[in-house]
Amino acid sequence: MAPEKPKRMAIIALHGSLDLAYPPLILASTGVAMDMEAAIFFTFYGLDIINKHKYQNLKVAPLANPAAPMPVPNIIGALPGMTFAATAMMKSWMNKANVAPLPSLLDMCFKGGVKMIGCQMTMDVMGVKKEDLLDGVEIGGAVMFLDYAAEADITLSF
Amino acid sequence: MSIAADKTIDCKGQSCPEPVLRTKMAINELQSGQVLEMLATDPGSANDIPAWSKRTGNPILESSQNGGVWRFLIKKA
Numbered sequence: 001m002a003p004e005k006p007k008r009m010a011i012i013a014l015h016g017s018l019d020l021a022y023p024p025l026i027l028a029s030t031g032v033a034m035d036m037e038a039a040i041f042f043t044f045y046g047l048d049i050i051n052k053h054k055y056q057n058l059k060v061a062p063l064a065n066p067a068a069p070m071p072v073p074n075i076i077g078a079l080p081g082m083t084f085a086a087t088a089m090m091k092s093w094m095n096k097a098n099v100a101p102l103p104s105l106l107d108m109c110f111k112g113g114v115k116m117i118g119c120q121m122t123m124d125v126m127g128v129k130k131e132d133l134l135d136g137v138e139i140g141g142a143v144m145f146l147d148y149a150a151e152a153d154i155t156l157s158f
Numbered sequence: 159m160s161i162a163a164d165k166t167i168d169c170k171g172q173s174c175p176e177p178v179l180r181t182k183m184a185i186n187e188l189q190s191g192q193v194l195e196m197l198a199t200d201p202g203s204a205n206d207i208p209a210w211s212k213r214t215g216n217p218i219l220e221s222s223q224n225g226g227v228w229r230f231l232i233k234k235a
Contacts, residue, residue, distance in 0.1 A: 026174065026175045029179055030175040030178055032182075033175070033182035033210070034178075034182075035214050097173055098172055098173045098200075099173045099174075100172075100175075105175075108175075112182075
C-alpha cells in the first residue's frame, strides 16, 4: 500500500462538564489508533479537562438537560447536592458499562500522540498557568489551532 | 487447519474505545506478518474491528462469535 498522508482530525473541547469531556477524548484516542493525526483544542471551560487540579473532579450539570442521569424538574435540579448526585450517578453508570474513567482516556490520548492544545487566551482570562495543566499539553492560540485544522479531514466541536 | 496467533489480547468486559486502542497497541508490538488474536464482548467491536482493519490495512484473517464473545485474528501488515 502506497504511503498516504494520514487523515487528520481537529477537535474543539469547549465544555468542562464530565459528560462533555468524554466524546473529544474518545474520538481523538480512537483516531490515532486508526493511524490518523488528532489534536484537541481545549478552550473556555474545556480547559478544565486538562487542568491538573480539576480533571478528576469534573461534574455533570443536573439543570436544563432533560436527558440527564436524573431527569428531574429543573427546580429540583437547582437544589443543593443535585450536581453531586447527578455526577455520582453518571460515574456509576459509566463504571457499570466498563467505560474507561476520564483519567485513563486522557492517558491514552497522551500516549497515543494526540496533540493536546491549551488555549492561551482562556488561560489568561481564567488565571491558569502552564504548570496548572497536565504534562504534555502544548499552549497555543486560535492561529495555532486553525493552522492545524486547515489541513484537517475531520473537524468536530464539543 | 487453524491459524496460530503470536499474541492474544483479552478485551472481554471492556467498552469503546478500549478494545480498539488495545488492538492498536498490540499490533504495534508485533512484526509484519505476525498474527494477533483479539477477544471482546463489546458488541460494538463486531463493526469497529473490521472498520479499524480496513482503515489501518491490517487484514482480518478470521472472525467468529461464540456465546457473546467475538474473536478476531488480525495479521500485521
